Amino acid sequence: MFLRYQQVSRIIELVKPKTIVEVGTWNGDHALIMAKTALRHQTAVHYWGFDLFEGSSESIDIQEFNFRSHTKLEEVKEKLEKFQRSNKGFTFNLIKGNTRQTIRANINASWPDPKTQKEHILGEADLSYIDGGHSIETIQSDYNQLKNSKTIVLDDYYTPDENGNCPTTKKVGCNELLTNIDHFILPACDRLDSGGVIQMAATGKNFMRKLSLEQKKIEKSSQKFTRTVVTSFSPLGYYSYGKRFIEQFARFWPKKVKLIIYLEAPLPIKTTEQIETRMFSKICPEIIEFKARHMNNAKANGFVDGKTKNYRYDAVKFCHKVFALTHCALSNPSEKLYWIDADTIFFKPITNAFLNQILPKGYYTSYLGRRDKHSETGFMGFDLQHNSNIEFMEFWKNIYDQDMIFDLPEWHDCFVYDELRKYFEAKFAVKSFDIRKDYEDDHHPFINSPLGGFMDHLISDRRKEAGCSFASDLRTTRKELYWQLVPYMPEEFVVNKI
Ligand SMILES: C[S@@+](CC[C@H](N)C(=O)[O-])C[C@H]1O[C@@H](n2cnc3c(N)ncnc32)[C@H](O)[C@@H]1O
Numbered sequence: 035m036f037l038r039y040q041q042v043s044r045i046i047e048l049v050k051p052k053t054i055v056e057v058g059t060w061n062g063d064h065a066l067i068m069a070k071t072a073l074r075h076q077t078a079v080h081y082w083g084f085d086l087f088e089g090s091s092e093s094i095d096i097q098e099f100n101f102r103s104h105t106k107l108e109e110v111k112e113k114l115e116k117f118q119r120s121n122k123g124f125t126f127n128l129i130k131g132n133t134r135q136t137i138r139a140n141i142n143a144s145w146p147d148p149k150t151q152k153e154h155i156l157g158e159a160d161l162s163y164i165d166g167g168h169s170i171e172t173i174q175s176d177y178n179q180l181k182n183s184k185t186i187v188l189d190d191y192y193t194p195d196e197n198g199n200c201p202t203t204k205k206v207g208c209n210e211l212l213t214n215i216d217h218f219i220l221p222a223c224d225r226l227d228s229g230g231v232i233q234m235a236a237t238g239k240n241f242m243r244k245l246s247l248e249q250k251k252i253e254k255s256s257q258k259f260t261r262t263v264v265t266s267f268s269p270l271g272y273y274s275y276g277k278r279f280i281e282q283f284a285r286f287w288p289k290k291v292k293l294i295i296y297l298e299a300p301l302p303i304k305t306t307e308q309i310e311t312r313m314f315s316k317i318c319p320e321i322i323e324f325k326a327r328h329m330n331n332a333k334a335n336g337f338v339d340g341k342t343k344n345y346r347y348d349a350v351k352f353c354h355k356v357f358a359l360t361h362c363a364l365s366n367p368s369e370k371l372y373w374i375d376a377d378t379i380f381f382k383p384i385t386n387a388f389l390n391q392i393l394p395k396g397y398y399t400s401y402l403g404r405r406d407k408h409s410e411t412g413f414m415g416f417d418l419q420h421n422s423n424i425e426f427m428e429f430w431k432n433i434y435d436q437d438m439i440f441d442l443p444e445w446h447d448c449f450v451y452d453e454l455r456k457y458f459e460a461k462f463a464v465k466s467f468d469i470r471k472d473y474e475d476d477h478h479p480f481i482n483s484p485l486g487g488f489m490d491h492l493i494s495d496r497r498k499e500a501g502c503s504f505a506s507d508l509r510t511t512r513k514e515l516y517w518q519l520v521p522y523m524p525e526e527f528v529v530n531k532i
Pocket of ligand 1: 039056057058059060061063064084085086087090098100102104105131132133134165166167168172
């Protein structure tokens, strides 16, 4: 099953619907999953399923970009009746025909709650899941009819993949519709065979209220740019995650925190007073020289045994972070600097209290420590006004400028940072703050630290591919809406890719 479908069940866990409408019942399998989940929370659940079933035609399939085969209404009905025999609280109606007409015709239909005798109207369903015809006209029509549902989930939200491929959103999907509607894009991503990334969106007054309770507090700070976030990405990284990072930064970070992005090549990024880009080639010739010296050296690119790549020795790949961070730390007038990997998602407004918590007063640097391994440097914080800052940053840069990195046991940025930090702690009594000090488990330290209350880090290819970390990555109870929505890691990932 596609990863994004799991999120419909996650939403059902969250909103506990009695009335569920599915536009596009198809073979009825998802109807059963939704009903089973809802029946964990309600004694009576009613399902309204709309589909063309066997009544489709070639011309409708073309118009609706339907690529799946159709299932007969009787077959689906038998499946749901079988489920009903062992789940007495479950009732349903299946409605055959084109939803451009059938939803309107049934919008005031209702079902009686056996316990309360209350009539629940279809048009005010607790959850409507719109996943029928793919044409923008049909999605618009389905949404218009069902817009009074308390929570609405729409499939078919498209974004370009790394190669720029994407379905034509002027013709298919819900992108056009959502330009005028307050909504939330659900985290999980699936890939389309034809190119592009597909996600789901959620809206509806109850869902948006839950979201706004978390998202309304954007703090105003009185001073100008006392804090800076620095990051870097390649052109490929920009299209995979950098673009989203910038959009979410603008949305969730206080306006007085600056973002500085170090780039290898010009990219179509709109700079503002808050968001600045810097070209490595113009301001940091040392990285160009370092890469030129080691570009053709397989060992310095992680191939120490000449055959397999080992990230622990990939000095070239992991040098960008160090050159960007040290350059920024030595040329930036703000007080606090945070490195954040650009494959990070922000989902909740960042507060000053949180920023103080992750780099408390009196500490020079903060980091995500691990017990049995090097730190996770997806996040690092620095107090730029600390006495040791200039010496620390110049030392770090020199390790690369003078190729001293190759005298160390490992050549990636995490190892070098840890060594340097420990050296400054021992020699200059510099205080470092381990954001993870209260946590026992080393698994996915970023999200299982206070950072996880505001952000997600898509560490490793499988999480980048999924568009989010997994609910099964959590080792701590999280109440944020985002974490209620992310899917569990699929079996095939657990078996094949761990
Ligand atoms: C992607 S499938 C639905 C998948 C299903 N919701 C699930 O989660 O497994 C889309 C369904 O919408 C139906 N459909 C497409 N256009 C339609 C239309 N205009 N009216 C009614 N049903 C339509 C198709 O017959 C197909 O069964």
